[in-house]
Amino acid sequence: xxxxxxxxxxxxxxGAENAYAKAPAKNTPAKSAPAKKAAKxxxxxxxxxSATKKTDAQINEQKNALKKLESDLAKKxxxxxxxxxxxxxxxxTISILxxxxxxxxxxxxxxxxxxxxxxxxxxxxxxxxxSLDRRIETRxxxxxxxxxxxxxxxxxxxxRVLYGLLTQQxxxxxxxxxxxxxxxxxxxxxxxxxxxxxxxxEKKQMESAHLDDLKQMRSKxxxxxxxxxxxxxxxxxxxxxxxxxxxxxxxxxxxxxxxxKTMLALIKxxxxxxxxxxxxxxxxxxxxxxxxxxxxxxxxDKKAPAKTVEKPKVTVAESVKxxxxxxxxxxxxxxxxxxxxxxxxIMTRNLGVEIRGKRGAAVRAAAAGTVVMVAExxxxxxxxxxxxxxxxxSVYGHLASIRVQEGKEVRNCEEIGEVGDVASLNGIKxxxxxxxxxxxxxxxxxxxQK
Numbered sequence: 284x285x286x287x288x289x290x291x292x293x294x295x296x297x298g299a300e301n302a303y304a305k306a307p308a309k310n311t312p313a314k315s316a317p318a319k320k321a322a323k324x325x326x327x328x329x330x331x332x333s334a335t336k337k338t339d340a341q342i343n344e345q346k347n348a349l350k351k352l353e354s355d356l357a358k359k360x361x362x363x364x365x366x367x368x369x370x371x372x373x374x375x376t377i378s379i380l381x382x383x384x385x386x387x388x389x390x391x392x393x394x395x396x397x398x399x400x401x402x403x404x405x406x407x408x409x410x411x412x413x414s415l416d417r418r419i420e421t422r423x424x425x426x427x428x429x430x431x432x433x434x435x436x437x438x439x440x441x442x443r444v445l446y447g448l449l450t451q452q453x454x455x456x457x458x459x460x461x462x463x464x465x466x467x468x469x470x471x472x473x474x475x476x477x478x479x480x481x482x483x484x485e486k487k488q489m490e491s492a493h494l495d496d497l498k499q500m501r502s503k504x505x506x507x508x509x510x511x512x513x514x515x516x517x518x519x520x521x522x523x524x525x526x527x528x529x530x531x532x533x534x535x536x537x538x539x540x541x542x543x544k545t546m547l548a549l550i551k552x553x554x555x556x557x558x559x560x561x562x563x564x565x566x567x568x569x570x571x572x573x574x575x576x577x578x579x580x581x582x583x584d585k586k587a588p589a590k591t592v593e594k595p596k597v598t599v600a601e602s603v604k605x606x607x608x609x610x611x612x613x614x615x616x617x618x619x620x621x622x623x624x625x626x627x628x629i630m631t632r633n634l635g636v637e638i639r640g641k642r643g644a645a646v647r648a649a650a651a652g653t654v655v656m657v658a659e660x661x662x663x664x665x666x667x668x669x670x671x672x673x674x675x676x677s678v679y680g681h682l683a684s685i686r687v688q689e690g691k692e693v694r695n696c697e698e699i700g701e702v703g704d705v706a707s708l709n710g711i712k713x714x715x716x717x718x719x720x721x722x723x724x725x726x727x728x729x730x731x732q733k
Contacts, residue, residue, distance in 0.1 A: 338404050339489075345397045352390045359383045373525065373535040374542070374662065377626065377708045380518045385704050385711065387511050389642065394504045401497045408490045415483040422476050526628050535627050542662030543634055549668070550676055550718045553655055557674055603650050603671045607730045608696035610649050610679060611713045613639040619725040626708045634723045635678065635716030640702035642683070642711055648693045649677045649717070649730065657689050663714050664706030667699050673719075677726075680714030681707045 362379050525531050617625060617637035624631045640646075652671035660666045663680030667687060670676055683703025687693060704711045717726040 338400075338407070342397070342400055342404060342493075345393070345400060349390075349393055349397060352386070352393055356383075356386050356390055359386055372538050373531055374538045374708065377518075377521060377525075378706050380514070380521060381708055381710060382704050384511070384514050384518060387507060387514060391504065391507050391511065394500060394507065398497065398500055398504065401493050401500065405490060405493050405497070408486050408493065412483055412486050412490065415479055415486070419476065419479050419483065422472070422479070426476075522626070532627065532629055536629055536631070539624075539627070539631055539662070543632070545661045546634055546663065546678070546716070547721070547723075549656065549660065550678075550723075551721050553668065553670065553676060554674060554721050557670065603673065603675050604733075605650070606695070606733065607649050608647050609730060610647050610677075610715050611638045611640050611644060611702055613641070613644070613713075615639075615727070616709070616712060619723075619727065635714055636726050638713045638715060640711050640713055642701075642703070644702045645698045646679055646682060646700045646702050646713055647696045648699050649695075649715075649726075650675075651695045652677070652693060654687045654689055654691045654693060654699075657685055657687065662706060664703070665700075666714075669693060669699075675720075676718045678714070678716035678718075680716075681705055681712055 359379065359382055525535060615636055616639050617633060619633055619636050621630060621632050623629070648669055650669075650671050652669040652675075654667060655670045655676075656666075656668040658666060660680060663678070665682045665685055666678060666680040667682065667685055668676055668678050679699065681703055682700040683705065685700040687699045693699060702711055702713050715726050717724050717729045
């Protein structure tokens, strides 16, 4: 009797007489009404649970992305703080200010995305909780009705039905089904209600956690937006000082020219190394031929001389033939040669061109060749230098990430990294330079050569 009271204090049931009256006529019994409802409730809950898990996975993925951005931003802000205590170069200062601004903007953009995702998740959770509340209330009302029926008629009526099923003549399978049905239908209903209540409680906990996250995120966003205004003001003051301070302009120009010299020295070093390798290859070939000739003189009586395998010839200073690949899709913001620098507002001679990019955009090899250098270059940041046939070199600077190593053979248009803003003075861009031997050429004209 206590078991009956426990079951019906938890959940609704259905009268055994009604169930018996609607028994299936086939030999294979069908699912009971409570069993069908339980299965339907499980399917519905599973479907909503799957959608919720997907949303939660997206939110967690976004949280991880924000953590990485916060870490990168903290490092850049440490560099910026050092500028106030140490004497840094003009170009380095402008570059760090610019990188901080770009990363702050990116961080704000990701915060906005996370905010929208959380708001949508909260709307869905609220709708799910309302739906669960209605379903729970419906079942509880039915439970009250079931308990009233039991109070009026007791379980004697169900006992009579069970006795009749066990003593009458008929299909044994059908009899077993209905005995099991009458004994278990209330338990199935209890399980359904327990699942609904548990699911609602879990969603309420999730809703509370999301609300806390949203509150913190909005607080961070407000602080970052305020900081962005301050950073923009600081950068503007720095650039205005540079525009009117001749001493600062001279320092900036000196640093710029030093960076140019460093770049040219690297290309010169690579070209000298290539020429030494050519000379050594010639010496090795001459020694091989001399040894071969000496061997022939000693073995004249042999009918057929040993076949020799010729090594591929190394060419010197000829332009790369065949179609080229534009390394990055974007607007050219700085051309080759003499022109006014867009940030420094002084006349400078550019060794290459600068192409505006979007964060994460792929940078590709302009032609097939061999990666001869992967390094951090002054004024260019993380860079890749590729040697092409005939001693032509292409340089790719300001990379956010690099996907090749020194010595790797690359195909025409193969991805070598991602565009970034490291050591840049004016946002995300690619520095692209081409040298034939030690002589720089206009990269845009070189790309057009067939």
